[in-house]
Each structure stands twice: as C-alpha cells, then as structure tokens.
Amino acid sequence: MKRNFLLLLIFVLVVIAISEGIGFQSIPIGKFNIGLLPLVFAIIITMVLGIRIFRKGIIKKIYSKENVNFASKYLIFIMLPLMARYGADVAPKLKEILSIGWVFLIQEVGNLGTVVLGLPIALLIGLRREAIGATLGIGREGELAYISEKYTLESPEGRGVLSLYIIGTLFGAIFFSIFAPVLLDLGFRVEALAMASGVGSGSMMTAASSTLVARMPELGETIRAYASASQLLTSFLGTFTMVFLAAPLQKFMYGLFIRGEK
Template identity: 80%
Template sequence: MKDKGKVVNFVLFLAFALLVIAAAERIGFQSVTVGSFKIGLLPLVFAIIITMVLGMKVFRKGIFKRIYSEFNVSFAGKYLIFIMLPLMARYGADVAPKIKEILSIGWVFIIQEFGNLGTVLIGLPIAILIGLRREAIGATLGIGREGELAYISEKYTLNSDEGRGVLSLYIIGTLFGTIVFSIIAPILLGLGFSVEALAMSSGVGSASMMTAASSALIAQVPDQAETIRAYASASQLLTSFLGTYTMVFLAVPLQRFMYNKMVKRGKQ
C-alpha cells in the first residue's frame, strides 16, 4: 500500500509538472520595463515561480502535499541531470557553426574560469562572518552545481555539515538563480555591455541559469540569436570541463587556507 501511494503521488507529480509547463508557455515571454531597462521574463521563470509558491507550507495541503512529497522532491533533484542531457547535446550543435570564431578568442574563455574562484574569495568571508563554519566549505566552493555536489559528497558525504552547505546552495541556485540570471542579463545589456561578453558570462556551470540568461538576451537582440547561443554554449561546456580542475587544484587549496586563517582568527 505504501508503494502504491508513492506511485499515485508520482503520477500526480508528473501531471502537475505538465500543467505548470502548459501554464508557463501560455503566459509566454513577458517584457517588464523598469526605468530605461527592459527585463525579459521567460516561461521558465514563471514555471519556477508557480512551483515555488505552490510548494510553500501554507499551500502544501491535500493534493499539493502529495505532489510535494519527500519522494517526489528527492526524485526531481536526483534526476535533474538526465533532463539536462538533451540540452547539453544542443549546446554542441550550437557551438559547431561558430567554432572558428570561438577558437579565435579561446583564451578569453579560459581566463573566465578564474572567475570560479570568486565564490571562495567573496563568499567564504561573508559565510564565516554570518556564523557558518563547516557548512561554509560546501556552500562557497563554487556555485553549488553538479561538480561541487559530487566533490563534497565524495569527500565529506551529504549528511555532513559540508554536505548540508552544498545542498543548500544547490537548492537556492535552482530556485532563484534562474530568475536572477534572466533579469540581470538584459539589465547589463542596457548598461552597454557587449552581447558577446554577456553570452560568454552566461555559462557559469548551471544549465538552467545559462539558458535563462541567453534566452533573455536573445529576446532583446533576436538578430544575434545564433552568436548568443554559440558563445553561451561554448562557455557552459568549457566551464563544466575546466571548472572541475579549477575547483580541485585552485579553489579547494585556497578555500582551505582562507578557512583555517579566518576561523583561527575568530577564536582569538
């Protein structure tokens, strides 16, 4: 009976997901003007907002309690990467037509990888300042995507303080990162940043964030859609590959050094 209940909950979960997708697509792309800026809101953003609101404790009753069951939530997080695999294949197809142009400025993509250290240099001091300790190690190693999740789970397990830190960041990034990226990209475009630079900066290691940022840019500059997709996809692929080595050989030692210094100083 218990397994039967899980099956029913899962079917409800799938039906709910399809309804949310249909509702978000029905809303479609919306443009909001804030001062002199135009902010593009994608259907993906509306889908996230709908699921966030309905997942709040006040609404989690009756059928929504079954939809947001612990099993369904765990399943969605665990198998998110498989949903992203077709998107990864699309990245490769987008990169191919622009490969010569991308290779001509390849060094810029490589230098961009040092930006991954920003989570340690900026995030770790703030985390320590607000009272986090071992949780800060998981939360500030990167932007909390699959690479950091795998490293922390292998080294510390996800039941550790470090594991809770990286899981928290993974969830927060999934919920809010897409919304932030879909808003900040067109704002920076309005401030005068080049569309190529913004497309490159979209690939931070998160497929959903990259898609949100690049789609928002395409909505603003549709005539450069091919360039935006190619640059964003190349940056995303490179970040997923080189980002692992940047994390292991640069971010981890730097984080360990900074953490030991700051925690010792805090105890004095």
C-alpha cells in the same frame, strides 16, 4: 506510486502550458528592462504551490516525498537533450569561438570569485565550516560531489554545499534571467554576457542566454553558441579549477581568517 507519478506528470504539463501561455515578459524598471522567461514563471508557480499552506488535496500528493525524490534523481535525464542542443549550437560557430578561445580559458579564473568574495562574507555573517561547502563554487553537481566525498553531506561542509545547491535550484534561474539584461542595459557587450552565462549550471545558463536572445534576437545564434561553449568548457575545466585552485585557495584563506582552527 504510479498514481502519484501520473499526477506529477499532468501537473508538470499544466505548469508548462500556463508558463508558455504567459510567454516572455519584459518589465521596465527605470531605464532597465528586465526580461522574464516562461522558465521563471514555471519556477515561481511550483515554488508558491510548494508552500505548506497550499499543499492540500491533490497538490499534497503531487509534492509527496516519493515524487520529490523521483524528480531529483532523474533530473539529469531531462537535461541530456539540453546538453545535446548545446553541442548543436556550438558547431556552426566553432571557428569563431576558436579564434577567441583564450578568452574562454581566462574566464575560468572567475570560478575563484566564490572563494575570494564569498568566503569572507560567509565568515563575517557567522558561518564557519559551513562556509567551505557554501563558497567552493556555485553549488552545482561538481561541488556537491567533491564536498560529499571529502567531508560527507552530514558534515557542516556538506550542509553548506547542500544549502547553496537548493538555493541555486530555487532562485538561480530567476536571478540570472533578471541580472543578464540589467548588465546589458548598463553597456556590457552581449558576447561577454553570453560567455558569462556558462557558469556550470544548465538552468542558469539557459535563463541568462534566453533572456539575452529575447532582447537581441538578431544575435541569437551567436549568443547561444558563446553561452553553450562557455558552459561546456566550464563543465570540463571547472572541476580542475575547483580541485587545484579553488580548494587550496579556500583552505589558505580560511586558515588566515579563522586562526587556530583546522
């Protein structure tokens, strides 16, 4: 176990070094410029090496079940310094953030979008009870805890939220790092996009806001402050929005679409 853990640590350091060596890359596609962060390259590298055909020899030991379980269990400790950084980014811009605080509150209504838009689509493609877990939110820790407590992770609802959690972990940061600059090129204000970055996922928020900072470095402090404040607010109010608004709305809509099923 100790040997495998040492291999995992070395592997992580090598991937970080390679990703940082690649650095931020801006790829022009038509009139859009898509920014790819080192974080994206790190995710792509680890995803590719995790494919079965590459899992041989040392790579197989690195991707052992013990290492995967260890990484999942202690991921939160890696995120703690990032959370502290959020607070440090918010403090210098606190007065400015409070002056438009009502906007941050209104944006929490956006958390209902996964239910309003996602649930009908999920049911349309054939999901049933799985759609409840998959569309309650973006499938982060809050939704995972709520669904596991109410339905257990062995239930159809549990499979739905777990699937979304895994997909979000694998592709969320990549999607956000691409989508944010595309919206910027479409004419959205960078402050609005920074606020929209705080969806309740640290990796997704970091990917989106860092890409925006790379595109507009002169507004770096403002972007990080708005994104961090939005992330903190979403993490706090998101739970109440989910329990008291999203879950009842989802139950009503599910009953409306799937009549006769409880």
